Amino acid sequence: xxxxxxxxxxxxxxxxxxxxxxxxxxxxxxxxxxxxxxxxxxxxxxxxxxxxxxxxxxxxxxxxxxxxxxxxxxxxxxxxxxxxxxxxxxxxxxxxxxxxxxxxxxxxxxxxxxxxxxxxxxxxxxxxxxxxxxxxxxxxxxxxxxxxxxxxxxxxxxxxxxxxxxxxxxxxxxxxxxxxxxxxxxxxxxxxxxxxxxxxxxxxxxxxxxxxxxxxxxxxxxxxxxxxxxxxxxxxxxxxxxxxxxxxxxxxxxxxxxxxxxxxxxxxxxxxxxxxxxxxxxxxxxxxxxxxxxxxxxxxxxxxxxxxxxxxxxxxxxxxxxxxxxxxxxxxxxxxxxxxxxxxxxxxxxxxxxxxxxxxxxxxxxxxx
Amino acid sequence: xxxxxxxxxxxxxxxxxxxxxxxxxxxxxxxxxxxxxxxxxxxxxxxxxxxxxxxxxxxxxxxxxxxxxxxxxxxxxxxxxx
Numbered sequence: 001x002x003x004x005x006x007x008x009x010x011x012x013x014x015x016x017x018x019x020x021x022x023x024x025x026x027x028x029x030x031x032x033x034x035x036x037x038x039x040x041x042x043x044x045x046x047x048x049x050x051x052x053x054x055x056x057x058x059x060x061x062x063x064x065x066x067x068x069x070x071x072x073x074x075x076x077x078x079x080x081x082x083x084x085x086x087x088x089x090x091x092x093x094x095x096x097x098x099x100x101x102x103x104x105x106x107x108x109x110x111x112x113x114x115x116x117x118x119x120x121x122x123x124x125x126x127x128x129x130x131x132x133x134x135x136x137x138x139x140x141x142x143x144x145x146x147x148x149x150x151x152x153x154x155x156x157x158x159x160x161x162x163x164x165x166x167x168x169x170x171x172x173x174x175x176x177x178x179x180x181x182x183x184x185x186x187x188x189x190x191x192x193x194x195x196x197x198x199x200x201x202x203x204x205x206x207x208x209x210x211x212x213x214x215x216x217x218x219x220x221x222x223x224x225x226x227x228x229x230x231x232x233x234x235x236x237x238x239x240x241x242x243x244x245x246x247x248x249x250x251x252x253x254x255x256x257x258x259x260x261x262x263x264x265x266x267x268x269x270x271x272x273x274x275x276x277x278x279x280x281x282x283x284x285x286x287x288x289x290x291x292x293x294x295x296x297x298x299x300x301x302x303x304x305x306x307x308x309x310x311x312x313x314x315x316x317x318x319x320x321x322x323x324x325x326x327x328x329x330x331x332x333x334x335x336x337x338x339x340x341x342x343x344x345x346x347x348x349x350x351x352x353x354x355x356x357x358x359x360x361x362x363x364x365x366x367x368x369x
Numbered sequence: 370x371x372x373x374x375x376x377x378x379x380x381x382x383x384x385x386x387x388x389x390x391x392x393x394x395x396x397x398x399x400x401x402x403x404x405x406x407x408x409x410x411x412x413x414x415x416x417x418x419x420x421x422x423x424x425x426x427x428x429x430x431x432x433x434x435x436x437x438x439x440x441x442x443x444x445x446x447x448x449x450x451x
Contacts (some may be wrong), residue, residue, distance in 0.1 A: 012440075
């Protein structure tokens, strides 16, 4: 496939690994360098291609919070189930969200119990269901980072333009930058550099990360998702460390423009406003890390249209997702990894989706644990 | 969640509604192109373009020259290796 196969080339990967070894020797770190890949898509690719095992022992990858399905708190899943089980409602969702456990079960279990829950590929598919079922209330479970935010916003704008009144969104969209700041401010932080999210950056551009270089003196390299992209980005982060630089660089320039995508940003600004705070599973409440609909789009806001419990449910006490997210623990060091917490019956955030660090470890690396 | 796949725009279905057909590995699907259309790139001009597709929306036009430049760096790196 074009723009995929050429970024999986074996010889180029070998050359990059050689360069990574050389720059690591040049740095001679006293203890292992920790590089956080922020995005769950990167985490999945790193495990799928065995990238972590190829790196020198002195380079460790820490798997960050960039899996929106994983960090969705139980209370929000409960709210979603409450909406889905109201009479006349069709709840429409991306497939990833089906198995996320709430305190009263998952959407999958609600569907098994008779709720009309449908999986789609795009929010526009949800709008089509609303058009075809004018007598039903169709609610789209909107979640994801800035990558996905414009698609939900543009779908709401289309619903407004076409006067579709039986469509609304349960909005759980979140933003990555306040969460990166929380991680950087964490006292047990040991991160030496970041592999930055590729598709979030395609929307927001590189400017929002500048504070990481300026204020915190950490390098960040925006990366693509193929093996060569990830290896090159790790090499670029190490190169910055060796040179004593802290800059925001872009390895994924074929897709990411420095200013991001203007049309997508306009849609985001038109439809959403920041929430004062939003709850993240494993990380707790983070200021300004979520968005809700502006007053002008209140009628598309499922939280205003339906009564939701809105109860905050604490993470199970045994979970150590927070420590894993900040790099303080490896997934298999968590006390419930692979025993009480597995991909089939996830207890913690990071075991939920295939993009979660624990689920990826379990699937691809558990044999070596 | 933030998965995106390269796809090629094969035809414009409805320029007013910004709908086009894109092909991914032989599979065709209708996609929204509003995020890649501007004064310099009217809908008709998008046919043949490679785009990054995410949940039914073309979110970025893939820059062939930048892709070549990235691969060029890696080729050089390979030539420098012993």
